[in-house]
Amino acid sequence: MRFKIISAIAALLLIQNISYSQVFPKFSLAGGPTIGWFWNNTDDLNTQLNKIGIPSVSSDGFLILGGGGFIDLPLKNVRWLRLGGSGEGFSTSTQMITGDITRTVYYEYGSGGISAEYVKSFGKTVELTLGGYFATGLLTIQMYQNNSSFGNWNNIFGQYGGDSTTQNFSNKLSVRFFSIRPKIGLGVFLTSYLYAKLDAGYQFSANNNWTVDDDIPVTDAPTGIKADGFVVNFGLNFGLFTK
Template structure:
């Protein structure tokens, strides 16, 4: 089985090499990698709502994003790069005590989609890109109020069975959105198989409203709670590159 995988991989490598070196192809690359970055959403309204509930503000300086992607420089179409990508972050507030209760919150961003870029070579090792990501994702506000005495298995099921109430509360308020993310970037071909890429851009989002963890639509939501934001990222990529 392992020998078969090696043979198949070798044959695919030869095939891609022949395609890339054919005269009708000006440039061919196929690669993928890991991305780390920074995303700065406007969370001022979210923080206002959290403070009303007695929860500390989230960090307004931004959050570390982690993700991955795969790209293809399209044969026969000079400069066109298509791909897919996914990224996300989580922001956590500090935990605060209110009487005998503890309160905290998290903001979770998840996004995935397609990417289209134009690539312009800048000499032998560098290139300049501009284009956009097109995708959809979720923006979730998680609220927690915790009773220190909570955690007994029988108590949990007893509350449900007796239609009782609890001071331990967990809420997931989620917004589903669509996004367009114009971006520019600089790429560096460090080795024949190794490529670094820096991008920066802005995310414009269009949401479809908010709902809770049970799918119940939320009303009276402040209109300016959106996942829009400035982003930068740096990726490390491995693949086949023919310049």
């Protein structure tokens, strides 16, 4: 009986060793927050804003915040493959006050998608990655014009009367885009459970048609307001890592 028990334990240890060394040689499952900078071209948007007397938004890029996670597939023949998912976005605004009238414009970007990367390890601490981020999202432009009486309940509903001469109005323009971002990354294991990664890449996008308010199609929209541009992202990932 004792021999059978010892044999069974030895067999289990052998199977476990084979499983990890041959079937599961490497495994990672982690995620965390990201912060970065998106150099998005705003020339066409600023041209439109300047035509109506509103100051430009930044032409030097925007801070983007987000988060995501990834998994290194635990298969021996594809131990170089990493799959992930993430989301990111930014919001900025510009405003002009003229007498009793305040005009405000918000420009917003948000996207979410998946990534696939080739991972090359240098020892057990440093990794180089090459891959792509495939995403979809929305670009949104929200425009508001209000006077000092706008906050009154009766005035708000009175704007929709047939004889209204309101100075208060707003519009929300949006467009759905689909993007691909080839990227290169450098990853470093700071501890056994903490992984830092810096990514850089250029995002290319294709748009649907712009819509306004209740999904009304917009014609003659500028072609240069797109989710294109160079992106740098830094992320801290907490999780489980076996090497």
